[in-house]
Structures are given as C-alpha cells and as structure tokens.
Amino acid sequence: MRPAIRSVAPHGTTRGHDPDALDAALIRALQADGRASIHELAQRLGASRDLVAQRLRGLTGAGGLRIVAALDPGFVGHHLLVHARAEVDGPVGPIAREIAEFPDAVFVSMASGPFPLVFETRHGDSRELLEVLDEVRRMPSVRRVLVSTYVEVFKGFFVSHGRNDVALDRIDYELIAVLQQDGRTSYRELADTVHLSPSSARARVHRLIDSGVIRISAIQSGGISRNRLAIGVGITVSGDPDPIRRYIMESPDIDFATRAHGSFDFIATMVGSSPAHLLAVMDAIRSLPGVSALDSWTHYDVVKEDYARTLGRVLVQG
Structure with a gap:
C-alpha cells in the first residue's frame, strides 16, 4: 500500500x-x-x-520527466522486438550515439558490466533485424552482441491491456503526433490543432486509449540521478516461470518486464532511489523457485528513449 x-x-x-x-x-x-x-x-x-x-x-x-503517448508496437507493424547487449573495445559513447541514430532503435543506454552498451530495436520481420545486427557488428569497436527476442512484453510503458481493431483517420494521427510530444496537452489545445470542439477531441483521445492504440504515461530521461537508479536484470529459468512472472507483476520496483528467448528468459528493469533496496529486490528474485541465474547491469546514461518515431510510417501508409 x-x-x-x-x-x-x-x-x-x-x-x-x-x-x-x-x-x-x-x-x-x-x-x-x-x-x-x-x-x-x-x-x-x-x-x-x-x-x-x-x-x-x-x-x-x-x-527530465516526460509524459507522452506511446503507440502499440503491433499497430505500426512492429512484431519483432529485440533486446541486445554489446561488448565494446574502447569508448562506449560514440557507438551508443551511432546506434541511437538508427530509425529502428527505440532505447540505447550506456551501462555497467562487461556489456556496457544496451539497446532495444523494433522490426517488422527478421530480415530487418538481421540488417541492423549486421550493421552493429561491422562497427570496428564492437566485439560481440548478445540478443534476446521479446516474446511478450507484460509490464511497461507502452503496454496496453489489449488492442481492438479500430480504423484511424488523419485527425487521429494528428492527435497522436501531438500527444507523443506532450501527453498532457489540454483538450482545448488539441481541439485547436485539429479544428474540432474540445469535447470531440476528448472523445477521440479516449477512444485511442480505450482501444489500446496508445498509452499515455510518464517516462524518465537518463539513468542515475540524485533520487533515481535504473538497473536491468536478465533472468534465466530452470523451472516453473509462473512465480517469477507473478512477483514481477506485483513488484512496485519493476517498471518494465518481458518474457524472452535468447540470452535470457525474462528481462526486467528495476527503478528506485536506494541501491540497498534494489539489491534486496534482486536477492528476492534470486530466491524465487525456478530462477537459476540472474545477471544485472546499471544504466548509467540513457542516450535514447523514443517510442514516438514510428508514427511517420503510419502516416505514409495512411
């Protein structure tokens, strides 16, 4: 409570x-x-x-708090979501900034540990994924890349409770574009942007949210600050995954979590103000039935966290 x-x-x-x-x-x-x-x-x-x-x-x-709208990945044709960690020989910053320029990259972070570069990309199919991974591996200072594919994102900023089939028009796209910049834009301002009444703008925004097309939520820029520490964890499972999933869903310290295959079976992000508290959370995860191993990395600097870039493709297709 x-x-x-x-x-x-x-x-x-x-x-x-x-x-x-x-x-x-x-x-x-x-x-x-x-x-x-x-x-x-x-x-x-x-x-x-x-x-x-x-x-x-x-x-x-x-x-650095942003309150913005995120599109459901499936709505924009991104059915392949990937988490990757790269081993880098030399400075990490230039590589992180280069990957942040990739249009398919939505998250790039400089982190602790032997894999100091963490990034997340989204793709329409495996061919697009391979092209991105090949481009990363061609970078001279990148030694190797470990990849996990998201099977199900069940906790996180862009997770909706289900998406219904809904037909969107140009006005909906314009509203989404504004909300992706500022999710708390007033209905009066939204109405002026799309030339509707405030009540009509309100009804459209509610329809977008209720249908699962967008979710409006708060995200924080950067990793470590005076009152915020972000730690990624990769969990390997050797037994029943259900207790792990239940713990993650109920934990107020875990902001993002996914089932995956590849390097890890679960990937999660813990956020808190106390290293001692987050260490206790990691120990609690380690003690869960079915957990055989847990890796962790601290996000020192989030170079990119952008879930809005995909709207352009929808507008082109529309």
Missing part, C-alpha cells in the same frame, strides 16, 4: 513524508495515468494541488 501523505508543510515540503518520496509517488501515479488531472493526483497522494503542481513542474523541467 502506498504511504499516505498526512499534511502539507510550508516551503514546498510535506510533514511526515520526504519530498523524494512524494516525487516517486507522483511518478507512479502518472505512469498509471499520464492524463490524470492535478486535482486527481492531489487526492491520490494526499497533498495539496499547489504542491503537486509545483513538484510536477520540477519533475518535467530539470527532473
């Missing part, structure tokens, strides 16, 4: 609650519903509207 914020103190702090804890609770609420109003967020967190608005401004400013 989320700890209640009992009352608001002067100077932008909360009595009985650390501001970092308030920010973490606010981020969780926005991950669940990126378009929740300030009033709804304040009620959920037990804080004043002014304080919640102030913390949100700080998070979306210098804090």
Whole structure:
C-alpha cells in the first residue's frame, strides 16, 4: 500500500513524508495515468494541488520527466522486438550515439558490466533485424552482441491491456503526433490543432486509449540521478516461470518486464532511489523457485528513449 501523505508543510515540503518520496509517488501515479488531472493526483497522494503542481513542474523541467503517448508496437507493424547487449573495445559513447541514430532503435543506454552498451530495436520481420545486427557488428569497436527476442512484453510503458481493431483517420494521427510530444496537452489545445470542439477531441483521445492504440504515461530521461537508479536484470529459468512472472507483476520496483528467448528468459528493469533496496529486490528474485541465474547491469546514461518515431510510417501508409 502506498504511504499516505498526512499534511502539507510550508516551503514546498510535506510533514511526515520526504519530498523524494512524494516525487516517486507522483511518478507512479502518472505512469498509471499520464492524463490524470492535478486535482486527481492531489487526492491520490494526499497533498495539496499547489504542491503537486509545483513538484510536477520540477519533475518535467530539470527532473527530465516526460509524459507522452506511446503507440502499440503491433499497430505500426512492429512484431519483432529485440533486446541486445554489446561488448565494446574502447569508448562506449560514440557507438551508443551511432546506434541511437538508427530509425529502428527505440532505447540505447550506456551501462555497467562487461556489456556496457544496451539497446532495444523494433522490426517488422527478421530480415530487418538481421540488417541492423549486421550493421552493429561491422562497427570496428564492437566485439560481440548478445540478443534476446521479446516474446511478450507484460509490464511497461507502452503496454496496453489489449488492442481492438479500430480504423484511424488523419485527425487521429494528428492527435497522436501531438500527444507523443506532450501527453498532457489540454483538450482545448488539441481541439485547436485539429479544428474540432474540445469535447470531440476528448472523445477521440479516449477512444485511442480505450482501444489500446496508445498509452499515455510518464517516462524518465537518463539513468542515475540524485533520487533515481535504473538497473536491468536478465533472468534465466530452470523451472516453473509462473512465480517469477507473478512477483514481477506485483513488484512496485519493476517498471518494465518481458518474457524472452535468447540470452535470457525474462528481462526486467528495476527503478528506485536506494541501491540497498534494489539489491534486496534482486536477492528476492534470486530466491524465487525456478530462477537459476540472474545477471544485472546499471544504466548509467540513457542516450535514447523514443517510442514516438514510428508514427511517420503510419502516416505514409495512411
């Protein structure tokens, strides 16, 4: 259960609650519903509207928080999602930045460990995947690349609860394009952009969300900060995978998780403010029935995290 914020103190702090804890609770609420109003967020967190608005401004400013719409990968024809780790001889930054320029790359990170480059790509078929992997392997400083294919993404930013068949028109595409830049754009601004009434814009956005075409949620830029540590884990299974899946689904410390085949059977990302706490989470995973091995890597610098780039293909096809 989320700890209640009992009352608001002067100077932008909360009595009985650390501001970092308030920010973490606010981020969780926005991950669940990126378009929740300030009033709804304040009620959920037990804080004043002014304080919640102030913390949100700080998070979306210098804090690097983005609240954006992500397209369901299947909607844009991306049925092959891949996680890769590369062993690099020499500086990692130039290789990371080069891979970040790939149109099929949606996530690129410089990380700890013997594979200091982590990236995620999306493809329409295996031929596209092989072309990207061949291009990475041709880079002179890349020693080897270990690949896992996502079988099912069951927890994460762009995961919807199911996608229904829905026909979209040009207005829908225009709304999605705006929401991919700022998921909290007001209905009045959306309406002005597509020349509709605010009520019509609202109805269209709700249809896009309810049908599973988009999900509006909060994502944070970068890896390590004063109050945020992001750790990737790869889990190898030797028994029943169900207890592992249940633990991951119920854990508030795991933001992203997928079933995979290749290097790992599960891949997940843990996020928290305390290294000691995340270490305890890893130990809890290791103790689960069916876990035979667990690898981990810390995300030092997320070079790219962009789930919006695929809309261009839809517009071209439309």
